[in-house]
Amino acid sequence: MKIQQQEPLSKECIQQLRAIKDTMELLSGKWKIQIIGTLLRGGTMRFMELKRTLNGIAPKKLSNDLQELELNKLITRTVKDTKPITVEYSLTKHGKTLDNLIVEIIDWGLNHRKEIIKE
Amino acid sequence: MKIQQQEPLSKECIQQLRAIKDTMELLSGKWKIQIIGTLLRGGTMRFMELKRTLNGIAPKKLSNDLQELELNKLITRTVKDTKPITVEYSLTKHGKTLDNLIVEIIDWGLNHRKEIIKE
DNA sequence: GATACTAATTTCCTTTAGGAAACTATTAAA
DNA sequence: TTTAATAGTTTCCTAAAGGAAATTAGTATC
Numbered sequence A, B: 001m002k003i004q005q006q007e008p009l010s011k012e013c014i015q016q017l018r019a020i021k022d023t024m025e026l027l028s029g030k031w032k033i034q035i036i037g038t039l040l041r042g043g044t045m046r047f048m049e050l051k052r053t054l055n056g057i058a059p060k061k062l063s064n065d066l067q068e069l070e071l072n073k074l075i076t077r078t079v080k081d082t083k084p085i086t087v088e089y090s091l092t093k094h095g096k097t098l099d100n101l102i103v104e105i106i107d108w109g110l111n112h113r114k115e116i117i118k119e
Numbered sequence C: 001g002a003t004a005c006t007a008a009t010t011t012c013c014t015t016t017a018g019g020a021a022a023c024t025a026t027t028a029a030a
Numbered sequence D: 001t002t003t004a005a006t007a008g009t010t011t012c013c014t015a016a017a018g019g020a021a022a023t024t025a026g027t028a029t030c
Helices: A011-027 A032-042 A045-053 A059-071 A100-117 B013-026 B032-042 B045-055 B059-071 B099-119
Strands: A074-079 A086-091 B075-080 B085-092
Touching: A011 A032, A011 B032, A011 B099, A032 A045, A032 A086, A032 A100, A045 A059, A045 A086, A059 A074, A059 B099, A074 B013, A086 B085, A100 B013, A100 B059, A100 B099, B032 B045, B032 B059, B032 B085, B032 B099, B045 B059, B059 B075
Parallel strands: none
Antiparallel strands: A074 A086, B075 B085
């Protein structure tokens, strides 16, 4: 019987798997990419503006996702001294670097749909 | 008071949101990208080879994910008439088109980690 | 004084993802 | 005949994601 050796993964490979995990944890879920995409297109936006544009999101979810994106330095949150108070969200420079990736995700998805439907 | 009008999303925008959803549903989860990445690097592989390489995956999960990837025409499944039977999995031409996207996901993740750690 | 706007938070609930362990069925080697 | 390999399936369980509705709290308009 041939004993199957499990050769340990290279350091580089482990780093790459971690990079995939990092990216996917940030982008997974129903709303995160939509929030980023909306801010990419709309620039600076308020909480209620985002809520209206992201048709159907629950305020709890929007609040949670925004906090998580802020923690990861993808967006900034600014409280304005207006009455009633308004809070402005916009992408950081780092957040804007997701643009290319999102475009690739869209392109692949469009092509995939053609591929699945055709035969 | 200003009534906020909810202008309906353009047809193009709806298509793009659907494309994001399509791609992310395929790639989300703990194992799918790892399975695709493994097959990109390893070429044709058997069930147990995949299971051993994807250190820690439960056979149920591997089986389920492979079925889903096959349904979406990203991989092919071939039963070999050996004793005991072996089943070979490999990426389709369409499945291989995920290469660029995965590379982008890795690159962004590597850069993101630098960005978060630095300050 | 009642209602509505701002931006959330809290509570409760359902659905989905995924892991652990046992089991099926066939074949071959010790 | 016991053990181990092939490729799964089945059952049971926990944790996480996410939705619905109510609540908070300050301000402003009717």
